[in-house]
Amino acid sequence: MSRNRDYTNSPMVTMVRLSPNRTPSRDDIIGFAIHVTGGTGRVANVLSWLERTTTQASYNYVLDDWDLGLCVEEAFRAWSTSSRAIDMRCITIGVVNSVASGQFPISERSQARLIDFLVDACLRNNIARLSHEGDNANLLLKWDRQNLPLHRWTARKACPGQFLVDRMGAIAAEVNRRLAEALGGESNNEIGDDDMITVRNVSGGEWKRGTGENAHLWWYDLGNGLYPINGLFNIGGKTYHFDSRGYMSTGSVVLGRNRFVFESALDAREGALARIEMI
Numbered sequence: 001m002s003r004n005r006d007y008t009n010s011p012m013v014t015m016v017r018l019s020p021n022r023t024p025s026r027d028d029i030i031g032f033a034i035h036v037t038g039g040t041g042r043v044a045n046v047l048s049w050l051e052r053t054t055t056q057a058s059y060n061y062v063l064d065d066w067d068l069g070l071c072v073e074e075a076f077r078a079w080s081t082s083s084r085a086i087d088m089r090c091i092t093i094g095v096v097n098s099v100a101s102g103q104f105p106i107s108e109r110s111q112a113r114l115i116d117f118l119v120d121a122c123l124r125n126n127i128a129r130l131s132h133e134g135d136n137a138n139l140l141l142k143w144d145r146q147n148l149p150l151h152r153w154t155a156r157k158a159c160p161g162q163f164l165v166d167r168m169g170a171i172a173a174e175v176n177r178r179l180a181e182a183l184g185g186e187s188n189n190e191i192g193d194d195d196m197i198t199v200r201n202v203s204g205g206e207w208k209r210g211t212g213e214n215a216h217l218w219w220y221d222l223g224n225g226l227y228p229i230n231g232l233f234n235i236g237g238k239t240y241h242f243d244s245r246g247y248m249s250t251g252s253v254v255l256g257r258n259r260f261v262f263e264s265a266l267d268a269r270e271g272a273l274a275r276i277e278m279i
């Protein structure tokens, strides 16, 4: 299948320093491997490091608050993920950290720019949506179910750090919302071609109440302006549904061929999924 033979590069690129650490071919692009650089050095510094043949590694792109660096053109395989299968099918991007330890967070601005980058790259490469279920055991390389693989699944590394691991599903949902907007589709349509309902894992956030007329509604704040929307999310072992505004659903929600019934929400912890009914 040849979906995207005419490879392009991101129009957001502000800096180019191509690395010799690459393989001059690739398979059709189907997803993204999002990495963190593990440091706070700017894009120019990272590109210089990746340009050395002794580094033996690269990303397609490197991103920080100011620049998007092109390191390996999208037409070629970057050496990023310790997995040929993933690097051949994914655009890889290293995001500069705002703190180079602990959960290895990225800044709010870098996160917003990463989402902009992903939306554009999906549109350029005919990727209809992003999916991340946090499932290495069953869904690794099952590209139609999960096209945001994690580096830590294929190497003994923390990459992309707990901060992004906790937010990967919410980032996918936000990109999908933007894609639906760009393509004029239904923004709350969670259903792929196969009617598969996905449940994404998020954690590390905080339950909050809405304000004003939404004071009775709950949402899950992941920081950096990011929160789960449009679908089912696993938080702390329970499944919740969030609507297109990011508010937790109560009562019943029909998704695909099933009705998902949630407990009444006197408290956020009581809004969890109670049962699923066939329609």
Ligand SMILES: [Zn+2]
Pocket (backbone or CB within 6 Å): 034, 035, 036, 080, 081, 151, 157, 159, 160
């Ligand atoms: Zn990595």
